[in-house]
Amino acid sequence: MSEPQRVEQGQKRVRAVLGGRVVADTRRPVLVWEWPYYPTYHLPAADTDLEGVPDEAVRRVRLEVGGTPADLVRIDWDAVDQWFEEDEPVVVHARDPYVRIDALPSSRHVEVAVDGVVIADSHRPTILFETRLPPRYYLPLTDVRLDLLRPSGTVTHCPYKGSAEYWSVQLPDGTVHDDLLWTYRAPLPESIRVAGLVAVWTEKVDLTLDGEPQPRVQTHFRVP
Structure with missing residues (x-):
């Protein structure tokens, strides 16, 4: 070692x-x-x-x-x-005692686009702040283009949040982007505020926050 x-x-x-x-x-x-x-x-x-x-x-x-x-x-x-x-x-790995998770209701305007197609538009995100990671924007399902979502079958696990289920996005032209969105249906207690909400890989989509385009984030995660 x-x-x-x-x-x-x-x-x-x-x-x-x-x-x-x-x-x-x-x-x-x-x-x-x-x-x-x-x-x-x-x-x-x-x-x-x-x-x-x-x-x-x-x-x-x-x-x-x-x-x-x-x-x-x-x-x-x-x-x-x-x-x-x-x-x-x-699950996954030992918990870090110095990691903190704050899931905060917000009125910020979040818009998510893929290849120029807006797939989510919300003024009521819950923003999840996790130590050493960029903010994640969890949105109500009703603020997401449900007609474009396709269940993918992918499931990932987090020692702080629980098990996440994924959706792919099929654009109107037929292009499919795999595993762009996820949800925690039954998160662990410290993340209960994101239960049933939908988050997106900001590493792979175009995010606009309060009218300002955001650069794509880079993290250590292997994005599905």
Whole structure:
């Protein structure tokens, strides 16, 4: 492992389950930022029982935590069936304790266009502000061109918001743009204000905010 960007003692109980058996259970997780966007769990070796976990999915490391050396185990996220923080399942990756989500009702004018065709126009967005990410504009379905939407079957997951379902856009000329919009039908509690609203990949569409065209954003996400 390259030198971690940050190492911090976690405060939550963390468990990993594989095949119905708990293979890790600790109240002393260590959060290690191997890259800037979120931490990985590193667990005290004494709090693990790794029978059944593939050897190649396990890395044993020794790190200083608060000035004290610790023998830790890093388990690849997908090598187990489920992770828990306390008694709540966690998906995709460990949660960053420094990420904040604010979903704020707004009266700003949001217009979304694809290839010159306006697919959404709203004066009542809910703007989701998430640490280290650009704002996301969640719009009422009634402010979106529903006649242009086609369910895509794509589902993605977020440890802070939950599971998102996607739509593609079919323009009047027949051109299809895959997975441009998504919605969280049953988001996690911290994101409940965006339930049933529709957001768009501002990386892939033309966004006008209060009459001013916005540059397309660039993020670290692999856009579907």
